[in-house]
Amino acid sequence: MSIDRSEVEKIAHLARLNITEETLAATTRSLGEVLALVDELQAVDTSGISPLAHPLDTTQRLRADEVTEPNRREQLQENAPAAEDGLFLVPKVID
Amino acid sequence: MHKQTLTDIVAGLRSKAFSSEEITRHYLDRIAKLDDTYNSFITVTAEQALNQARMADEQLANGEQAPLCGVPIAHKDIFCTTGVRTSCASRMLDNFIAPYDATVVENFNAAGTVMLGKTNMDEFAMGSSNETSWYGPVKNPWNTGCVPGGSSGGSAAAVAARLAPGATATDTGGSIRQPASLCGLTGLKPTYGRVSRFGMIAFASSLDQGGTLTQTAEDSALMLQVMAGFDPKDSTCVDKAVPDYCATLNDSLEGLTIGIPREYFSEGLNPDAETAVRNALAELEKLGATLKEITLPHTGLAVPAYYVIAPAECSANLSRFDGVRFGHRCEEPKDLEDMYKRSRAEGFGDEVKRRILVGTYCLSAGFYDAYYRKAQQVRQLIKQDFVEAFSEVDVIMGPTTTAPAFEFGAKGDDPVAMYLEDIYTISTNLAGLPGLSAPCGFVDNKPVGLQMIGNYFAEAKLLNIAHRFQQATDWHQQLPAVVANGTEG
Numbered sequence: 001m002s003i004d005r006s007e008v009e010k011i012a013h014l015a016r017l018n019i020t021e022e023t024l025a026a027t028t029r030s031l032g033e034v035l036a037l038v039d040e041l042q043a044v045d046t047s048g049i050s051p052l053a054h055p056l057d058t059t060q061r062l063r064a065d066e067v068t069e070p071n072r073r074e075q076l077q078e079n080a081p082a083a084e085d086g087l088f089l090v091p092k093v094i095d
Numbered sequence: 096m097h098k099q100t101l102t103d104i105v106a107g108l109r110s111k112a113f114s115s116e117e118i119t120r121h122y123l124d125r126i127a128k129l130d131d132t133y134n135s136f137i138t139v140t141a142e143q144a145l146n147q148a149r150m151a152d153e154q155l156a157n158g159e160q161a162p163l164c165g166v167p168i169a170h171k172d173i174f175c176t177t178g179v180r181t182s183c184a185s186r187m188l189d190n191f192i193a194p195y196d197a198t199v200v201e202n203f204n205a206a207g208t209v210m211l212g213k214t215n216m217d218e219f220a221m222g223s224s225n226e227t228s229w230y231g232p233v234k235n236p237w238n239t240g241c242v243p244g245g246s247s248g249g250s251a252a253a254v255a256a257r258l259a260p261g262a263t264a265t266d267t268g269g270s271i272r273q274p275a276s277l278c279g280l281t282g283l284k285p286t287y288g289r290v291s292r293f294g295m296i297a298f299a300s301s302l303d304q305g306g307t308l309t310q311t312a313e314d315s316a317l318m319l320q321v322m323a324g325f326d327p328k329d330s331t332c333v334d335k336a337v338p339d340y341c342a343t344l345n346d347s348l349e350g351l352t353i354g355i356p357r358e359y360f361s362e363g364l365n366p367d368a369e370t371a372v373r374n375a376l377a378e379l380e381k382l383g384a385t386l387k388e389i390t391l392p393h394t395g396l397a398v399p400a401y402y403v404i405a406p407a408e409c410s411a412n413l414s415r416f417d418g419v420r421f422g423h424r425c426e427e428p429k430d431l432e433d434m435y436k437r438s439r440a441e442g443f444g445d446e447v448k449r450r451i452l453v454g455t456y457c458l459s460a461g462f463y464d465a466y467y468r469k470a471q472q473v474r475q476l477i478k479q480d481f482v483e484a485f486s487e488v489d490v491i492m493g494p495t496t497t498a499p500a501f502e503f504g505a506k507g508d509d510p511v512a513m514y515l516e517d518i519y520t521i522s523t524n525l526a527g528l529p530g531l532s533a534p535c536g537f538v539d540n541k542p543v544g545l546q547m548i549g550n551y552f553a554e555a556k557l558l559n560i561a562h563r564f565q566q567a568t569d570w571h572q573q574l575p576a577v578v579a580n581g582t583e584g
Contacts, residue, residue: 011452015452035456042469049472052471052475077420
């Protein structure tokens with residue numbers, strides 16, 4: 001399955017990745033190469049084979065719904081590009 | 096002093112042949128003097144290391160029994176370390192200081208180790224040559240014109256150049272075993288779930304596993320002993336008793352059946368590398384093992400299945416990097432969408448972006464069944480190949496890589512050529528099995544490795560076999576010429 005420029009622009013938008021006009025052609029080509037590789041899977045008969053999501057086939061472990069972590073908001077926000085009064089700052093979203 | 100193994104250093108510290116401060120200072124001096132050449136460290140934590148070493152010396156003087164008390168090691172810069180930058184070799188995390196320790200790091204701290212620094216790697220562990228690091232490529236100490244492998248290339252180069260006696264690493268598709276092969280080291284990727292992934296920055300969560308890069312199997316046993324075990328903070332970590340890995344190192348190999356998969360000796364294999372592997376297998380026969388040809392018929396599908404599953408999981412995991420809570424944010428975003436898009440475009444390198452795009456495509460509406468579900472079904476077939484093989488054999492062996500280390504830029508233009516570098520290692524991750532690479536010879540004066548794949552939780556068996564092999568051979572004792580004859584200082 002080949003991929004064209006408009007599809008690359010669409011998935012770049014879905015992935016929230018800015019893609020410049022100059023790199024679009026090269027990106028389209030290299031994605032095409034990778035997709036050609038993974039298309040080898042299409043030739044395999046997998047009817048009746050159950051998908052394997054996790055190598056050990058275990059179920060998710062559960063725990064009691066109890067608070068175990070202390071509130072470390074200030075410490076965690078030290079890594080934020082912009083924070084104020086305990087809030088993360090982002091560009092204006094609603095006019 | 097730096098020619099010692101980790102095991103030697105433990106003994107030397109116990110017998111007071113040297114102090115932790117002395118040995119730590121020795122490695123820090125080597126790093127300061129030599130790492131401009133190799134670029135194996137992103138961050139060197141000299142001051143902190145010396146403080147830890149002095150504390151360890153006090154504890155040793157008081158009869159401290161922590162297993163690796165005072166032993167200097169390096170951590171791959173994918174493991175979070177409180178107060179020390181954890182970059183994952185990405186511009187995205189160039190300024191990220193984790194507010195907590197990874198469980199692996201916490202375990203090593205409890206065992207008394209001294210952290211020399213954080214090692215270089217492929218960005219977000221995506222690569223097989225260490226060329227995708229934001230901090231520049233790492234050079235192979237055996238030949239500085241060649242790559243050290245990846246993604247744990249910094250850990251491998253640091254140990255190969257004896258800038259650290261051992262290092263932590265991670266392996267999603269071969270990122271411990273392939274650099275071990277290319278740098279002449281012993282590299283162990285444990286069973287999925289054996290080592291906690293908490294605080295280990297996620298790439299592909301159903302494949303990622305922490306492990307070791309060391310000079311010997313014995314050293315690896317010492318490190319794995321500290322790393323392995325249940326962690327309630329990692330929901331896929333397995334609650335299973337950890338055996339004493341050192342206790343069985345010397346077990347006899349008499350009666351061991353080694354499966355040799357026909358598919359691992361295909362035409363892409365360098366003939367001299369094949370000879371080295373065949374000679375190693377003959378050596379193991381002398382030690383009492385029997386060889387049996389087997390088949391893993393779906394081997395050829397491992398790389399294609401991986402390059403659906405790993406990018407799909409990567410695109411989901413890396414969606415957390417949005418420029419809001421931590422990580423890189425672009426200058427003057429005009430709105431929220433612009434901020435997301437430019438922050439991510441600037442923060443991630445080309446290979447990371449490529450995998451995010453491939454993963455997004457495979458998971459997008461209309462393609463999920465054709466790609467992701469299909470790949471998971473093929474993953475089941477690959478696992479079943481191994482399950483069947485392990486009903487007949489105790490361990491599976493073959494080459495780790497098709498050839499020795501390649502030159503910088505040799506696989507630059509074609510992502511698929513780079514992906515095929517992991518052709519022998521990837522299926523182990525898909526099945527979740529443990530794998531080990533041990534040095535078994537040289538091709539063009541560059542090391543190559545023998546890969547051993549064990550059944551689930553058979554790390555002790557792999558370490559036992561590798562240790563017995565290393566008792567009978569001296570490939571693991573070979574040093575890069577500059578290190579051996581001391582011309583580098």
